[in-house]
Amino acid sequence: MAVARYPGRMSRSDPRLYLEVPDVTFSEGLELPLPAGQAHYLGNVMRQGPGDAVRVFNARDGEWAATIQTLRKDRGTIVFGTMERPPQATEGVELLFAPLKRDATELVIRMGTELGVTCFRPVITERTNTHRLNLERLALIASEAAEQCERLDIPEILPLESLKTVLSTWPDDKPLFAALERRPGEDGPMKAAALLIGPEGGFSDAEVALLQRHSAVHALTLGPLVLRAETAVCAGLARLALRRGA
Structure with a gap:
């Protein structure tokens, strides 16, 4: 030995x-x-x-x-x-996202872990193309990403839920920033608790109206160009990190 x-x-x-x-x-x-x-x-x-x-x-x-x-x-x-x-929790946000094709979803998990996501919440929207996730594999990817980026905790990955269901129980005092294309975003010192990125093709008009009616939801602009969903995840997380001074 x-x-x-x-x-x-x-x-x-x-x-x-x-x-x-x-x-x-x-x-x-x-x-x-x-x-x-x-x-x-x-x-x-x-x-x-x-x-x-x-x-x-x-x-x-x-x-x-x-x-x-x-x-x-x-x-x-x-x-x-x-x-x-010593033990230290990652200071970040929850990420709500519409599942993409397998490789793109895995990229979202990897990049989100490296950018400080504390919890992944996949949501089904009207234009979501993927309705099945291998949570065990995604958890392994998150663990590998945490090992690489030197964070101490592993983000939780929740089962799929519909966006409507998530919003119905979302607290009014928990700021949720939604990346809404071609709509002005909000400025100011407010710190986000979560980020919502839509599916390929964006949110439907009905979903945009639902989001705009919720008092916890705030629009977040990601610039003048239309981004791929996985690119929007990186841009959105980076934007919120700047807002909270990370």
Whole structure:
């Protein structure tokens, strides 16, 4: 068995793994088995081995320096060193979006995670073309994006709901900014709680009227050009980040 060596400070090149074990709190000297997928990733993709440093994190325990203790095929163990970052929630917004084709939806999840989305809420609109989502795969993409961008928490991904249903229970005091094409946006210091991006082809007239009647909804302009839905997600999140001074 390899002898663990604890790194003094983590390197940005060290592999970073999301790991959360129910009823187990991270602590120095703790030894934990790796899930099969992560053991395979470390050994076969990252070419790591016993004695190599990794970083392990979750929202509850923060981020820890750790060392690979054993690694073989799809099995392995790590030993924890010191805490490097305490728990910290990402300060961002919820993202309501109409599902797109598979690759575009996965891109939305990846980019949204990197841009600080705290919760993804896919909504069905009149022009939504996709009504089925693989939530397990999307959760994996969000986890991988969090590992890459160095955030500590993984955004939640909720099941599909109709836009009408979501709006019917949306609190009046929770600002929701909607990207409405060819309509003036609102300026001012108000901080958004959520962003709504429509489907390919945009919202229907009835949906625009429904949004405009809701007291929590505020129009957000993304410029004079008509953007693809996945591009609008990036532009909208960046615009709201600037509004809140992020």
